[in-house]
Every structure is written in C-alpha cells, then in structure tokens.
Amino acid sequence: MRFSSSSPRPPGRLPLAGRYPAAVALSLLALSPYLILTTATALMEPRIMGDIGATAFQLQLAGGMSNAAYAFGAVAAADLVQRVARRRVYLVCEAGFVLSSVLVLAAPGAGPFTAGVVLQGLFTGMLLVAALPPLVTGHPVGRLRTTAAVISLGLFGMVAFGPLVGGLVGSLGGWRPLFAGIAALAATGLTIGALTFEGNEPPDRRAKFDRTAIPLALGTTVLPFFGVAWLTRGSFGDAAFLVPVVCGLICGVFLVGGQYRKARPLMPVRPISNTLPVVGTANAMLVGACFTSLLELTETYLIREAHCTPLRVGALLTPQIVGVFVAAVLFRKVMVTRWTPYLALSGTVSVAVAAGVLLTVSPANASVVVPFAALLLGFGAGAGVTPGLFLAGFSVPSAQIGPTFALVELLRSEAAFLVGPVLLHLALTTGLAQGFHLAVAITLVLLGAGALLLVCLYALGGARPEPPDLASWLSGSSTAYHSPALLAVVRGRWGGRAE
Secondary structure, eight states, X not given: OOOBOSSOOOTTOOTTTBOHHHHHHHHHHHHHHHHHHHHHGXXXXXXXXXXXXXXXXXXXXXXXXXXXXXXXXXXXXXXXXXXXXXXXXXXXXXXXXXXXXXXXXXXXXHHHHHHHHHHHHHHHHHHHXXXXXXXXXXXXXXXXXXXXXXXXXXXXXXXXXXXXXXXXXXXXXXXXXXXXXXXHHHHHHHHHHHXXXXXXXXXXXXOOOOTTHHHHHHHHHHHHHHHHHHTTTSOTTOHHHHHHHHHHHHHHHXXXXXHHHXXXXXXXXXXXXXXXXXXHHXXXXXXXXXXXXXXXHHHHHHHHTSOOOHHHHHHHHTHHHHHHHHHHHHHXXXXXXXXXXXXXXXXXXXXHHHHHHHXXXXXXXXXXXXXXXXXXXXXXXXXXXXXXXXXXXXXXXXXXXXXXXHHHHHHHHHHHHHHHHHHHHHHHHHOHHHHHHHHHHHXXXXXXXXXXXHHHHHHHTTOOOOOOOHHHHHHTSSOSOXXXXXXHHHHHXXXXXXX
C-alpha cells in the first residue's frame, strides 16, 4: 500500500516504487483528465451536439450521470479496497478510463457518448480512493505539506483549467482529438502506475459487500442528478424533477444515518461528527456548490448575454488558475499550523466577494469584472474545499482516510452538482439579463448564511485552534486533531443546569 521507502530498492521491486515524484504524477494523472472535462464540456456543447446528433437534454443527462458516477465510484471503491489490493483496483480503473475515453471519442451518437462519459466518472471516483490515500499516508511526515498542495492543485487546478481548454476546443473545434489526448494522459498514468504502485494486503479479504451503503449511495447520486438534468426539458413542478430529487435526498439521509449507527461502517460518519470535521465538511460542501454555480452562471451569461466566443469565455475565466495556485501554496504553509480552519473560512469569504463582484457585471464591463471575480473564485475553491477535506481526514485515524475522502467527496459532489443546475434553470427561466443577477444574489445569501452558521458551530463547539499532530496521525497511533463534540459548549451548559 505504501509508495515510499528510504532503503535501497530490493530485488524484484517496481522500478519507480518509493519515488515521491512518481507517486505525485500517478495521482495527478488519475484525477486530472476527468476533472478538466467537468468544466470544459459546457463550452464545447454546440460542437458535440452537432457531431453526435444529441439534444441539450441528452448532453445534460450525460454530464449529470457522469457526475453521479464519480461520487458513487468513490463510495464503491471504499468498499472494494477492503477486499482487493489497491494496485489492482488502480490498474483496472485506469485502464477502464482509457477505454471509456476511446469510446467517447469514437462515439457515433448520444448513446455511446453517454456510456463513455459515465464510465469516465465512475473510474475517476474509484481512482480517487485507490490513489490518493497512499500518496498521503505512504510518505514521511515532511512530505505531507507538499502532498496537500498537490491534492489542492489536482482537485481544483484542473477544474479551473477546464474553461480555457473548453474555450479553445469550442472555438477551434476538435473535441474528439481532445478526448484522444485525455486517453493518452490516462494511458501515461497507467504506465507510471504499473511501474510505481506497489501491491498491498487488503485489510479484510473476508469483508462482506455492504448491502445497505452501496445501494443507498447509488440512489443518493443517480436519482437527484437525473432530476436536475430533467430541468433542461422541464420545470421545477414536474414530477420527473421533484420525485427523483426528493427520493435521492432521502436515500442520502438514510445512508449517513445508517453509517452513523453501524458498529463497523463503511464510511466513518461517527468519528467525523465532531466540531472540526463537521465544520470542514460543511464548508467544503458550501464552497463547492457555490463555486460550481457561479462558474456555470458566468459561462452562460458570457455566451448568451455578452455574446462572447467560447475562447473569450475561457480566457476571461483563466485567472481562476492563479487563485487556485495561490491557495495551494498558502495551504502548504498553514497546514501544519493552527490556521487551517481560518484558511477554510477565507475560502468561503473569497467566493462570497466574487459573487458580490459578479452582481455588478454587464456586457459592457465583463472583460474587467469577470477576470477579477474568477481570481477570487479560484482562490475560494482552493482555500475552502481542500482544507475542509483535510480537517475531516485528520480527524480520523490515518487508516480511514480513504473512506473519509469518499464520504466528503460524495457530500461535496451532491451539493455542487445539484445547486448549480437549479440556479442556472432559475436564471434562464427568469430571463438571463435579470435572472443571472437573481441567481448570483441567491448564491451570495447562501454563502453569507452558511458562513455565519459555520462560525457559530465552531464557536459553540468550543474548538481552540491548534496545529495537527501529524506524526502521531501518520504512525496510526492517534488522530491529528482532537476535536470537541458538536455543540459542546451548549451541551456543557445544559448539562450543568440539569445537575
């Protein structure tokens, strides 16, 4: 399971085993190709629709089911790696991603295209759990800061890079060669992985398939993501929207509640139900949802209202990359200090300021306003989500970081890919000129209310900022954070009165 070793490579060991740069490349190449596509596809839609004869609904459904498969894949992999060596899971999923990319680029119609992008999402979600935990736990404690920055760049740097890629393809054509390039990147990752990723003994080969968590996770992702895709051809009052969304959210409640009550859960809900991980996870959900919503709204406004070309849209949003990079560098510095919760809050504030800036946008000033807002959005995503992910991950034993990442990514994806399409539909049906500003204002209210709630939860938990004990966490002897119980201050006072 571990990538690293300070001793010379023994006979028969993989050529790149134990080399940190190779492990970083392996992880980035596992996640980056798909994450680029999540924000690039929107600017390529007209060309894709024309080439494969797809409708707007079919393309939206393909994207929605792909996002659902990504979130579900993380949970499925958390179950699978209990019984199967991570190396085998990694190699199969990376090879599957290559083949699914080939299926997309060769797709003659909407059916094969949809199947390919859904499989891309599924395999990437599984790769998240197969590849990231060994990168985090398989190297000396001195590498953790760099690893955290790399994960931030991998998760959001590529997302921020997507609009530029999509703009180039949308203006110049060639979406099939793009998928060929994506397949080539994944093939490179497969090659590096075969030379780097060492095998491990699974924790429990006798572990049974989780018959409650996996079906509920499937319902939690597929049902609501189908519902929001329906908005492309329907309305908020349609049963095809309401029923799947409501049923999917109910599945999510039962999934989290069931995992909380289980003695041996697939995902560690109970350990991350304390103040720091709850605040970190909720912050990641809030920032992820609002970032995605504002990005989708801005892209649509620039194309339909400001009449920008896809290339110009991508260029105006490119400062996101700078913001993500700054956030990653800053997180690398503060991760070992007591300032991580404050960095997460600064990400929320940054996205809120970006929303405020976007309220002033018009076709006349878009070339000035949008790049500044994009810079704030990039910083907010990098500073708000990744620190939140690690606040949760460092609150459980290091052996459970994989299932923890799966749970946080499931919740974050659920929020991000549900709120965005709903607000976009609201903006379009209201009339984009006014609807855009209405949707942005709603996002700003969500951010303000959410930030206030998170600050209150942090204060009422009685948490005191302290640096994480990374050495104990990495050795498996303790968690890095010793978080107080949720609402510990209130519970203590009530308990005192009761006595």
